[in-house]
Amino acid sequence: MDFTLPAEDDPRRIEIRSFFEDHPGASYAQLAERGYTAPNWPAPWGISADPETMIVLEQEYARAGIAHPMTFNLIAINQCGQSLLKWGTDDQRKELLPPALRCEARWCMLFSEPSGGSDLAGLRTTARREGDEYVVNGQKIWNSSANIASHGVLLARTDSTAPKHKGLTQFVIDMKTPGVTVRPIVDMSGEESEYCEVFLDEVRIPVSRRLGEEGDGWRITLEQLQTERQSMTKPGAIWGGGPTARELLDGLIATGRIKDPVIRGEAGRLYVEGEMLRLMSARHLSNKINGRPAGPEGSFGKMIASPHGQAISDLAKRSQGPAGMIRNPDVLPLPDKHFGRFSNWDYAYWFAPAGTLGVGTQEILKNAVSERILGLPREDDPDIKLPFDRTRRAAA
Amino acid sequence: MNFNLSDDNLALRDAAADFLTNEIDLAPLLVPGSTADAIDRESLWAKVAGLGWPALAVPESAGGLGMSLLDLVMVVGEIGRTVAPVALLGTLAGTWAITAAGSDEQRDRLLGPVAAGQCRLALAAADATGFHGAIPSVRATPSADGYILEGESHFVVDAPEADRIVCIAVLDGERRAFVVDADAAGLAVEQVDWRDITRKVAIVRFSATPAERLEGGWDAAWPDVRDRLYLYLAAESAAGSHAVLDEAVEYAKQRRAFGKPIGQFQAIKHQLAEIAGQVELADVGVQYAAWALDNRDPRASLAAAMAQAYASDTYRNATHRNIQVFGAIGFTWEMKNHLFYKRARCNAALLGESAHQHEEVVAMLEAEAA
Numbered sequence: 114m115d116f117t118l119p120a121e122d123d124p125r126r127i128e129i130r131s132f133f134e135d136h137p138g139a140s141y142a143q144l145a146e147r148g149y150t151a152p153n154w155p156a157p158w159g160i161s162a163d164p165e166t167m168i169v170l171e172q173e174y175a176r177a178g179i180a181h182p183m184t185f186n187l188i189a190i191n192q193c194g195q196s197l198l199k200w201g202t203d204d205q206r207k208e209l210l211p212p213a214l215r216c217e218a219r220w221c222m223l224f225s226e227p228s229g230g231s232d233l234a235g236l237r238t239t240a241r242r243e244g245d246e247y248v249v250n251g252q253k254i255w256n257s258s259a260n261i262a263s264h265g266v267l268l269a270r271t272d273s274t275a276p277k278h279k280g281l282t283q284f285v286i287d288m289k290t291p292g293v294t295v296r297p298i299v300d301m302s303g304e305e306s307e308y309c310e311v312f313l314d315e316v317r318i319p320v321s322r323r324l325g326e327e328g329d330g331w332r333i334t335l336e337q338l339q340t341e342r343q344s345m346t347k348p349g350a351i352w353g354g355g356p357t358a359r360e361l362l363d364g365l366i367a368t369g370r371i372k373d374p375v376i377r378g379e380a381g382r383l384y385v386e387g388e389m390l391r392l393m394s395a396r397h398l399s400n401k402i403n404g405r406p407a408g409p410e411g412s413f414g415k416m417i418a419s420p421h422g423q424a425i426s427d428l429a430k431r432s433q434g435p436a437g438m439i440r441n442p443d444v445l446p447l448p449d450k451h452f453g454r455f456s457n458w459d460y461a462y463w464f465a466p467a468g469t470l471g472v473g474t475q476e477i478l479k480n481a482v483s484e485r486i487l488g489l490p491r492e493d494d495p496d497i498k499l500p501f502d503r504t505r506r507a508a509a
Numbered sequence: 510m511n512f513n514l515s516d517d518n519l520a521l522r523d524a525a526a527d528f529l530t531n532e533i534d535l536a537p538l539l540v541p542g543s544t545a546d547a548i549d550r551e552s553l554w555a556k557v558a559g560l561g562w563p564a565l566a567v568p569e570s571a572g573g574l575g576m577s578l579l580d581l582v583m584v585v586g587e588i589g590r591t592v593a594p595v596a597l598l599g600t601l602a603g604t605w606a607i608t609a610a611g612s613d614e615q616r617d618r619l620l621g622p623v624a625a626g627q628c629r630l631a632l633a634a635a636d637a638t639g640f641h642g643a644i645p646s647v648r649a650t651p652s653a654d655g656y657i658l659e660g661e662s663h664f665v666v667d668a669p670e671a672d673r674i675v676c677i678a679v680l681d682g683e684r685r686a687f688v689v690d691a692d693a694a695g696l697a698v699e700q701v702d703w704r705d706i707t708r709k710v711a712i713v714r715f716s717a718t719p720a721e722r723l724e725g726g727w728d729a730a731w732p733d734v735r736d737r738l739y740l741y742l743a744a745e746s747a748a749g750s751h752a753v754l755d756e757a758v759e760y761a762k763q764r765r766a767f768g769k770p771i772g773q774f775q776a777i778k779h780q781l782a783e784i785a786g787q788v789e790l791a792d793v794g795v796q797y798a799a800w801a802l803d804n805r806d807p808r809a810s811l812a813a814a815m816a817q818a819y820a821s822d823t824y825r826n827a828t829h830r831n832i833q834v835f836g837a838i839g840f841t842w843e844m845k846n847h848l849f850y851k852r853a854r855c856n857a858a859l860l861g862e863s864a865h866q867h868e869e870v871v872a873m874l875e876a877e878a879a
């Protein structure tokens with residue numbers, strides 16, 4: 114057991130740091146070229162970085178004051194891009210990955226639908242095969258960044274006679290394809306249009322943009338959601354990113370607000386919880402380093418990290434009294450701005466309700482933890498074995 | 510960096526688990542109204558001594574095993590997991606106090622018999638309010654051939670079975686540590702009706718009781734001792750939480766209501782999911798604290814206070830949820846659920862509730878920032 118992080122004179126750190134020193138304000142193209150954008154991917158995309166190197170890189174990004182490309186193009190770099198490594202064709206990789214890693218092509222996820230997000234496998238958007246194309250009809254909603262994305266990872270039903278989980282297929286579509294209409298939805302934070310609705314009307318997708326085989330869609334989607342959750346287990350206020358309890362304490366101490374006994378006790382408790390989360394996500398990395406099977410930390414992590422994030426941003430605001438209710442990005446001093454737009458307590462606070470909704474609601478996560486990790490009996494789902502076209506969801 | 514346990518750590522844990530699973534029979538404690546005396550603690554202690562557990566924390570120079578704290582928490586965790594009535598805490602507390610405050614000569618002389626399993630210890634450091642930091646209520650004065658003590662110490666764990674008691678007393682306005690033999694004149698040990706019947710806890714009264722003074726000052730020694738006591742309690746609590754979670758999960762799979770296992774109701778499964786997350790965090794917190802203390806990391810005291818705070822909150826919560834999931838049967842004396850429930854609360858109270866550790870954490874962070 115050894116809880117020390119790679120030291121200042123660790124050769125990996127020296128190499129990374131000198132790159133950042135030689136390339137002040139490195140562009141996303143330079144970073145992608147260097148393999149620092151998706152460092153855990155194999156060459157030529159990444160540098161097959163081990164988890165320790167990933168930590169070092171993260172720290173060096175922060176030290177260099179560069180917002181990680183991940184915060185900019187998360188869906189391509191973290192969630193979905195790597196599906197192409199495993200499920201994609203050579204042509205798909207060559208065409209789609211380089212612009213995504215350079216952050217020239219931004220991606221979005223087209224999963225949820227108006228008729229339901231939690232029961233994702235019950236989605237109703239269809240893709241019917243016509244020669245070398247699929248023709249897609251339906252509606253997606255709550256799709257982050259769909260209004261600025263050039264590419265969308267789409268989950269659609271290719272077989273309505275199969276049970277709901279079995280008839281799904283994934284595609285990477287061009288958002289400029291005729292028949293795709295994107296409408297931004299203003300979320301309650303008002304900070305930006307966090308998400309959109311996307312209408313798909315006779316949208317033609319070449320078969321070459323299908324990911325995996327027909328019917329692989331659910332498996333691929335689950336992998337992507339798992340990867341996404343994994344990345345949300347850090348102790349930051351906004352889905353693992355953004356300010357942490359450590360920064361909350363620093364800010365409360367710097368402003369003297371820590372002297373308020375009401376704030377103080379709660380701050381201590383949240384600091385401890387944040388540290389435990391930080392340790393758990395480090396243990397998770399350690400499991401990877403040691404080649405142990407991925408532990409349950411990912412699902413646990415998000416289940417605890419999301420409400421933790423809500424609680425720390427809440428305390429940051431409450432420490433201000435009524436002044437906190439005025440739009441104010443500098444609620445408490447935040448020295449580390451490397452999370453870009455997330456480095457902001459005000460944003461974290463008004464974004465908070467989303468924390469336990471997106472990427473599986475808190476309720477769905479607890480179902481996953483109790484069923485897959487604790488082995489408790491599964492929810493009743495009367496539709497699960499029926500052909501999809503005979504379910505109530507399909508009829509509704 | 511490597512946050513995983515080694516094979517040696519795991520072997521130690523498995524050996525302790527095997528021993529306790531075979532040896533511990535809680536049945537006598539589950540007879541309604543029974544007390545700590547219901548168990549044959551002496552023969553259990555003899556077996557524990559045979560395994561060398563009293564020597565775990567004794568430095569090698571004094572004939573002990575000088576084991577790392579990470580290894581130690583492997584064993585302590587198993588005591589927590591099985592709520593074993595093993596009286597190790599008092600001996601460890603005394604060992605740590607003598608190691609921290611004794612001279613080299615005192616350490617070797619006093620701890621040799623401990624390592625050999627011939628001497629059990631207890632640490633008397635709290636006043637009637639349970640507070641360990643204050644000026645103790647025991648006073649020491651020099652005598653012809655040493656010191657004599659006057660006053661009383663409270664909440665002294667394992668005192669009724671101790672052969673020697675390390676007592677914190679005031680001498681010339683300063684806190685110092687003294688060692689008293691259990692059969693010394695003027696020493697009275699009065700067992701209290703401690704709710705955790707897997708432990709014995711006592712008030713210790715001194716009346717012109719002869720004592721030996723440990724050479725080092727107690728103010729300098731106490732933080733080391735406190736950190737280790739936090740670690741001990743946290744390790745028991747984290748593993749105990751895991752045990753009550755596992756039992757509740759098993760029960761939820763078996764017990765049926767409205768035609769299905771209760772584990773299929775979200776009101777049940779979601780409670781258990783939350784506890785599972787907390788148990789995971791408590792466990793990693795304990796291991797981090799053990800590592801930090803072993804390596805004299807600058808954040809070791811912080812890590813120990815954090816582990817105790819988080820693990821004790823988790824244990825209190827998990828034991829309550831455990832009884833809730835079991836329903837009324839979980840509220841009976843005949844089930845062992847209450848042994849965990851009581852130990853969780855007693856562990857949390859012994860060195861101060863989590864709110865106290867949260868305060869210590871904030872104070873340490875303020876000092877760091879200053």
Ligand SMILES: Cc1cc2nc3c(=O)[nH]c(=O)nc-3n(C[C@H](O)[C@H](O)[C@H](O)COP(=O)(O)OP(=O)(O)OC[C@H]3O[C@@H](n4cnc5c(N)ncnc54)[C@H](O)[C@@H]3O)c2cc1C
Nearest residue numbers: 222223224225229230231255256257467470471472474476
């Ligand atoms: C900020 C943000 C960004 C998002 N980004 C994207 C994106 O990029 N792409 C995308 O496809 N989607 C995205 N989503 C959508 C998100 O995945 C869904 O909101 C989520 O899956 C829940 O679906 P829903 O909103 O339809 O709620 P519903 O499924 O209708 O759920 C409503 C309520 O019922 C509860 N519920 C449902 N089923 C159960 C059950 N079995 N047990 C207990 N409770 C249950 C839910 O927990 C919730 O509280 C985003 C959401 C947010 C808030």
